[in-house]
Amino acid sequence: MKRVIDKRMAAELEGEFVVFLIGMRINKPWKVHKWFPEFLGMPKMLKELETHPESGFLGHNGMSSCVTVKYWRSFEHLEAYARSKELSHWPAWVDFNRRIGNCLGDVGICHETYLVKRGHYEAIYSAMPPFGLGEVGRMVPASGSRDSAKSRVKVTVLANGLFLIPWREGRTNHPLSRFVGNWRMADQLGAGIIRQDCGVLDG
Numbered sequence: 001m002k003r004v005i006d007k008r009m010a011a012e013l014e015g016e017f018v019v020f021l022i023g024m025r026i027n028k029p030w031k032v033h034k035w036f037p038e039f040l041g042m043p044k045m046l047k048e049l050e051t052h053p054e055s056g057f058l059g060h061n062g063m064s065s066c067v068t069v070k071y072w073r074s075f076e077h078l079e080a081y082a083r084s085k086e087l088s089h090w091p092a093w094v095d096f097n098r099r100i101g102n103c104l105g106d107v108g109i110c111h112e113t114y115l116v117k118r119g120h121y122e123a124i125y126s127a128m129p130p131f132g133l134g135e136v137g138r139m140v141p142a143s144g145s146r147d148s149a150k151s152r153v154k155v156t157v158l159a160n161g162l163f164l165i166p167w168r169e170g171r172t173n174h175p176l177s178r179f180v181g182n183w184r185m186a187d188q189l190g191a192g193i194i195r196q197d198c199g200v201l202d203g
Helices: 032-050 075-083 089-100 149-159 183-188
Strands: 005-012 017-026 057-060 067-072 107-116 125-128 138-141 162-164 200-202
Touching: 017 032, 017 075, 032 057, 032 067, 032 089, 032 107, 067 075, 075 089, 075 107
Parallel strands: none
Antiparallel strands: 005 125, 005 138, 017 067, 017 107, 057 067, 162 200
């Protein structure tokens, strides 16, 4: 059993990532031959993915409900796995469509895919073991600048590729200053999130 962390924690995951939700709904329970192979197939796929870190699979939240949440490094990694004829998903999908045939009302299948840009998320865990983003990334104390959801989003943006630059009378002594100039020019060049007051430049 995972150790419970008896405090409020937030999560950080470096870079962009994909959240993929996949679920099954048993509409006609008596048609066991329609849905039971799918029920058995998901654990096999998860085990396969866990043994292939090069696939871009980051982790999942288990199978305690009808929907499983998976985390991927990129949509390209997810798509490559889904369409690989050498791995478990594609043969299982072909077999499912063959078994269902025209009886689409017997078993429901759904998935949702979210492409998350760096810093565009926040999470909170109170008295929880590592879970979800906190397990595939890292858990950090939800205190100080991470105390509220709004502040956690801002901090996560900073933690995922932004750095502070000391500004001096509208200009910076950073090596990029000869290219960027002042904050107004940087903004025009699309250099990222620039603020005159604190000198934040997207790295």
